[in-house]
Amino acid sequence: MNTNTVPTDLHNLPPTQTPTRVGRIGTAGAGRLRRALAALGLLCFMAASSQAATVLGPWKPVFQGIEHAVGTNTPGGGALLNLQVVNCLKIDLADPDIRLFASPRHTNYVANYTEAIGFTATNFLKTNNLQVAINANSFFLPGGAQPSYTLPEGTAFDITGLFISKGVVVSPQDNAESSCALLFTTNNGATFVPTNWPPVSTAGFQTAVSGLYPVLVNGLNVGSNYNVFVDPHGVEPRTAFGLSEDRRYLFLLVIDGRQPGYSDGAYDWETAIWMQLVGARDASNMDGGGSSCMIVMDTTGKPVPLNRDSATLASGRERTVGAQFGIYAKPVPGFFNDVTALPDDTAATISWTTIEPATTHLTYGLTTNLAQSTASNSTLVTSHAVLLTNLTRNTGYYFTTLGTTETTSHISPLYYFTTTNYVMATPLTALTNAWRYTRSNLDATNWTARSYDDSGWDGTGQGVLWADLRGPNASIPAELNTELPLNPGTGYPYTTYYFRTYFNFTNDPAGATLQVSGYFDDGAVFYLNGREIRRVRMAAAPTAIYNATAATAAPCSGDATCLDAFSVSGPIISTNLVAGQNVLAVEVHNRSAASADVTFGLSASLALPYTLYPTLNIAQTNSTVTMSWAQGGYTLQQASEPTGAWMEVPGPVVISPFTTNNPTGNVFYRLSK
Numbered sequence: 107m108n109t110n111t112v113p114t115d116l117h118n119l120p121p122t123q124t125p126t127r128v129g130r131i132g133t134a135g136a137g138r139l140r141r142a143l144a145a146l147g148l149l150c151f152m153a154a155s156s157q158a159a160t161v162l163g164p165w166k167p168v169f170q171g172i173e174h175a176v177g178t179n180t181p182g183g184g185a186l187l188n189l190q191v192v193n194c195l196k197i198d199l200a201d202p203d204i205r206l207f208a209s210p211r212h213t214n215y216v217a218n219y220t221e222a223i224g225f226t227a228t229n230f231l232k233t234n235n236l237q238v239a240i241n242a243n244s245f246f247l248p249g250g251a252q253p254s255y256t257l258p259e260g261t262a263f264d265i266t267g268l269f270i271s272k273g274v275v276v277s278p279q280d281n282a283e284s285s286c287a288l289l290f291t292t293n294n295g296a297t298f299v300p301t302n303w304p305p306v307s308t309a310g311f312q313t314a315v316s317g318l319y320p321v322l323v324n325g326l327n328v329g330s331n332y333n334v335f336v337d338p339h340g341v342e343p344r345t346a347f348g349l350s351e352d353r354r355y356l357f358l359l360v361i362d363g364r365q366p367g368y369s370d371g372a373y374d375w376e377t378a379i380w381m382q383l384v385g386a387r388d389a390s391n392m393d394g395g396g397s398s399c400m401i402v403m404d405t406t407g408k409p410v411p412l413n414r415d416s417a418t419l420a421s422g423r424e425r426t427v428g429a430q431f432g433i434y435a436k437p438v439p440g441f442f443n444d445v446t447a448l449p450d451d452t453a454a455t456i457s458w459t460t461i462e463p464a465t466t467h468l469t470y471g472l473t474t475n476l477a478q479s480t481a482s483n484s485t486l487v488t489s490h491a492v493l494l495t496n497l498t499r500n501t502g503y504y505f506t507t508l509g510t511t512e513t514t515s516h517i518s519p520l521y522y523f524t525t526t527n528y529v530m531a532t533p534l535t536a537l538t539n540a541w542r543y544t545r546s547n548l549d550a551t552n553w554t555a556r557s558y559d560d561s562g563w564d565g566t567g568q569g570v571l572w573a574d575l576r577g578p579n580a581s582i583p584a585e586l587n588t589e590l591p592l593n594p595g596t597g598y599p600y601t602t603y604y605f606r607t608y609f610n611f612t613n614d615p616a617g618a619t620l621q622v623s624g625y626f627d628d629g630a631v632f633y634l635n636g637r638e639i640r641r642v643r644m645a646a647a648p649t650a651i652y653n654a655t656a657a658t659a660a661p662c663s664g665d666a667t668c669l670d671a672f673s674v675s676g677p678i679i680s681t682n683l684v685a686g687q688n689v690l691a692v693e694v695h696n697r698s699a700a701s702a703d704v705t706f707g708l709s710a711s712l713a714l715p716y717t718l719y720p721t722l723n724i725a726q727t728n729s730t731v732t733m734s735w736a737q738g739g740y741t742l743q744q745a746s747e748p749t750g751a752w753m754e755v756p757g758p759v760v761i762s763p764f765t766t767n768n769p770t771g772n773v774f775y776r777l778s779k
Contacts, residue, residue, distance in 0.1 A: 159180040160186055161179075162383050163177065170436040174194070174412065179192075190376070191362045193400055207271070207272075207313070207431070208313050208430070209429055220263075222265055223263070225430055227240060231432060238403075239401045239430055240430070241429070242393065243284060259426050267279060267316030268285075270314035273311070279303065284316045287315070290311065295353070301320075321374050321375070321377050322387070329374030330378075338395070343395055343416050345400075346359045347389065348386030355385060360399070362398070362416070365416060396425050441460055441509070443459050446458070451739075453779050455760050456491070460516075462511050464510055467508040468508065469505065480492050499715055503525070506521065529619070532714060534690070538587060539709075541571065544564045545593075548604055554638075556635050556687070569707040573592055579705075582625065582666055590603060600704075601655075603694050604691070605691065605694070605706060606690070611684070611712070617675075619674070619713040621711050624671075624707050628695060631693050644657060656695060657696060692708065739779050745773075747772075752776065
């Protein structure tokens, strides 16, 4: 195994003068300072005699143009002061398939206020289908307010420092804060600006991020200049970005911290040493602490953390960050390449290439056990395609490709795809449609059944239906149309109100999904033709629900000021829908007898699956005919007459495009599934 040890030039040393004292320094802090000062005379000796206790492991390819290495430092034996675990990615900016990406502008963009949407690194990667995601700019405030580490994803942030995404300035460099900038052109030409104030021109740059301050400039460890007793210069988790001297390589580095016994974190000068060790000439300290998080995507599309971020360990969730940086890259070339899954609703076409002629074989399944297998085609080829049939709509499948050459058997990594689900929505009832309603106690009746007679109920009223001892609630965004009776004995709403409505259905119910949204204050139970299908803020099944049963919680801030939405699918819907008239029934429960209001309004639709037929495009140039189509899951067939007999084109041909030369006579083609 090739390893590197820490360099020993004097630029790597911690400060020689005692830092200015800020506040009270505890015993541990004073001891750490003494060790830092003592390291002046020992560092060169330790680097030579520590027996590789400060070690950068080998670079391993994780994507085409991206390599990963893990570093460690052991105090007392290593050249640095703190226990450290380091993860670094080296990105080859000369690779033509490497594309950089930063958090784009907020749709309601206001400079220095709502500039970008906050994400965790994991969801930033998933949302944008990236191969790498990492936190970037150091400071970001929610809409100009005070910073918070517990804000939900989707929060609008004001980013501090220059930030450019897809050639658009998301955050201008409007002051000297967070002014260490890294800028990249469309072809990934890199520029490092240690202090971007006054700011450089952004013309011609496609992507830019900014750190708090530089730690490495022209090979000089300027991290030694910072006062270790002033936040954020103490021992903390770190994220740093760096560039090689020739600007070919971008380094993304994370040092874990706040985890005693695993990794403590790093001073700025220690971060700079790690950056020198990986090969950087210039580097910036980015956002750190609990935000330091590096995520990559595996071959199944699953986000995988490379480091152990301290926020997740402390709170159980990644921190929402206002400025994220990502990379698009291709898989590492191997025996199997260009693996592509093109799924349709009940079928999928999988294609790949091999670097040597090999057999064609594939295993797949709903889990990683891969319980199903295709027949092996023994013909040795380099271009492969397999058609999978009888799949389930809107379902995920794992698969691996296999191949045997004349001498060796090979198996690919695990991959993943999801079948499509083409649906058309059929409205059943709108928010303002009429419902029959009653406040009578119906515990002893089968009031949800289709055959139940509701003609004696209190009345029929247009949604939204409501009761409120305070009068109409102007905060409810939907229109309040029908006032329900209050309980004359208490002056409050009844604990429970019952509602029924009707709709006609004439389609095939197979695969149907009921989609519901509405205002339910406080809790509700829903029934389709007498079958319970959903509970919202009510005790979970199998707990029985009665007229006196109270809801378990209230919506929003206590009123129906925001929509509840859910969908129900599977046999509970498809086997209970009937041809002709259907009944949707709902009981709405208050949270207590002293609750001031009840609100009910509902819109519902049925999402019904359908088959989307592909278009077969045929182009002829002289004697060459080329056929192409965009959907997977189909086989190309041919016949001499439109009425058949139809036969598969020899192959069979399951991937597009297909080219044939000099067809004789009339030849008709179609796609079949």
